Amino acid sequence: MQGGKSNLLFLFILIFLIHLPFSQGSYVMDKVNSFFFDPLKDNSNIDLQLSRNYTIIEKGIRILQRTFRDNFTVMSNNCSAFKKANALPYPLFLVNDPFGPDVPGEKELSSGEKRAISIKGNGFVCTASTYGFFVPFHHFRFFINASKENVIKLVIYWNGTFDSDQVRLLLWNYNSFGGRGSWSCVRSIERKDLNTIVIADNPKDYVSKKGYVDVIVLPAIDNANPPTMIKTYYISLSVTVSHYHKEAIIVTKPIDPGALWRWEAVKYNRLLSFGTEVKCFILDQNARVIKSLEGNEEGFSERYISICKLSNEYPRIRLKFVLKTKDPKVSPYLLNYTVLWQRDERKWRDTLTWNYANDPRIDEVGKDYIISTPIYSPPGYWWSKLHFNSSGTVRISILDEKKNTIVANASDGYNMSSLCYKAIRLKAKFIGNETKRPILENWSIVFNESKEPPEFEKINVSYANKPIENFTVRVWDEDPGLLPSTAKYRLVYKKNETLKFFISDWLPAKCSAESCSKEAVLIAENVHIFYDPELENILNLSGEREITLCYIQFYIEDAAGNGATEKYKILIDTTPPKSRILESVSDLGFYHGFEYINLSAEAVDNETGIKSVTLYFFISFDNMTFDGPYEYETLSSPPWNWSFLPLGSAYYAFLTIAVDNAGNVEKKTEKEIILMCDTRKPDPPQFERKVHWLSSNEVNFVNFSDDLLLYKIRYKIKGQGFVWHDVAEGINARSFNQSWKFDQYDWEMMEEGKEYYVYFDITDRVGNEYLTPEDGEALLIAKDTRKPVAEIDKIKVWQWKTPIKLTTYVSDKESGIRKVELFYRFSPDNKTWSEWKLYGVVEKVSGEYTWDFSAPDGDGYYEIYIRAVDFAGNEEISECEIVGITIFPFKYVATFISAFVVFAVVAFIVAKRF
Incomplete structure (x- = not known):
């Protein structure tokens, strides 16, 4: 019995120890609470073979920065040496500047001479001028095999003698005179001076882009005992180079969570300065980037990365951190990282500790509340139930990712299926007092499985003949509904006449639907069908321009993360189709009445096929000027047959216009066939309704007309013995107003003074006939040939x-x-x-x-x-x-008599007085 109790106690202790968090080095692996934390205090979880250019300091991991020094002598493979006996003294020596660091006339030292000055005490090289006004020099060219930007110090050691007052040390300055370069005197050495020259100010000026340093030892003229002589016993160059790396890579060892349902998230902390960045990559256990995580190939710069798309098909993962800087003297710092996962099937769970601040799933801790890190619904799953255990008054709310409240005061067991958020947070508010502090022991979310992906509409093929302004497709998802923010598309182009394809980056598709909508329309805007400079931004064309669009591929996810994609084939056709009317005038006849005219056409398009053929007609009343075209009828499938019914009397011209499936419209303006259609019989003859008395058989008061063309006019006098006679035939005009005569026989048969009815038979050009229907419509005439x-x-x-x-x-x-x-x-x-x-x-x-x-x-x-x-x-x-x-x-007689009477009266009066 005692032994059994001991074994049971030992087993309990063993199980307890197995589930305790453990660490090797500084990291913490907690399989109970499902997290891994590495404070990066050492290399214990860093794969040293895959990591480089980093160093660990107390502050964190940073980019490695160091310096080293190299020495160069004449005998090394990195040095060439030259001499010249007669050169112009300084400063006249500077006339050699236009020739660059290669001085005209100098000769390379022999191998024996180089060996003599490569080691101190091994010998010397002596050069003397042959003329008193020239001086000799020694020229040394060192190849330092380092970038000039990294050179921080040059040290030249020269050991030699000269018989003048001083010797000058010249270096070729590659940056002077705007980069043309010139010889610069960096030091004058007198006999008593030290012969070690240190160049720490702008040493990179004396280094070429290829890493060369040119040194000339030039003595002054020996005026006392010319000519001048110089001896070199030894020379060396010491170069101090700083190796400032601009990038560091840290790859972790595989992280093995043991029991695993899904990976949850990666958190990391970093310090950034201007011009620096840190990116995180999620790798499989073999250190390969997991491409199924969107954005993982480019790296994540966010400090919280959801990896809930990764299931237990990845039992172990690694992390890769890339630290970069633009300025080698400034480095970003990686401080620590945490990996989270969930081990219970279809559940997110956080077993909280009393110290919420140390919980890796708690993002914010307030005086009386805590807020979780973002919780994402895994692909193929959707929210189901919220559960929590607490003591005291704790109010749980559901927030969106930006911490806005969605549901306040949710109860244990709350049904979350109606939520339409891909990511949420949980918030706990503690309502307590001084004597009792509420405690939230744990909270969890249960997920329901939802694995049916959205469904795109099926389109066999689409056609285009110009840039596509809006390419639209429909997509459906019943439960939990679509997530429009994930809608995107990409374009596939093919090099003409080859099987080489170019696939664009994913581009956001336009979608105006609400989140969790059951149906949506996705739009790809302004799609080029041929090369356009704008495509250079989304395609790696490498100069290729002979390309044609062949596919548009759409992608969208539903709210549960189930993704669906559909590729739509695009056929490009920029050649218009052709069509023609099969019938000719000789087949149909030129003249037609009010009847159906049957027309048929053939249409051909070798690319995308015929979409429709439309019959157009023109109208004219003189067969010269036509109005139109007017659309008669559009057919969308063969046979291309029409039954045309004239609208009225006129000349009708016809043509067909075909449209192919790419939208190319046949360009045709010439009329294919012209017909005359007279839909009405001729007008009744126009004359005054009275008896028309005729003195001869000629008639000139009757007008005949038709809405198009008259052809023939006949008359017949009502009565026995009278027959039909022609008035005119082959008229071919809209009216006939000429005079005409009754037949002589008819005229002679007519009785004087007797009234007769004249009937008319009028035919137009297509055969429409007017026949006088009754006496009331007939012409009434009477014969009268006698003079009054x-x-x-x-x-x-x-x-x-x-x-x-x-x-x-x-x-x-x-x-x-x-x-x-x-x-x-x-x-x-x-x-x-x-x-x-x-x-x-x-x-x-x-x-x-x-x-x-x-x-x-x-x-x-x-x-x-x-x-x-x-x-x-x-x-x-x-x-x-x-x-x-x-x-x-x-009037004149009356006037004369009046004047005579007046004269007589006046005469009588005068006579009587005298």
């Missing part, structure tokens, strides 16, 4: 007063008198006569009629006659009557 009677009574030859009464007589037994006209002419001497003049007209008189003739031309002779015209047009002129007219001057 016209007489004037005899008049006295001389007349003394006006007006003269003229009595006339007219009559006509058939048609009646239409008018009577009185004519006269005047002669003052009965010899010379004026032209005949019309005196007056009276109409529709018969029998006697008295005229008042006023002798309008005064005293003299007048000849007078009348002309009678009947309604048939027959006329008769009376015999002429002559009359002389002298009008007695009553």
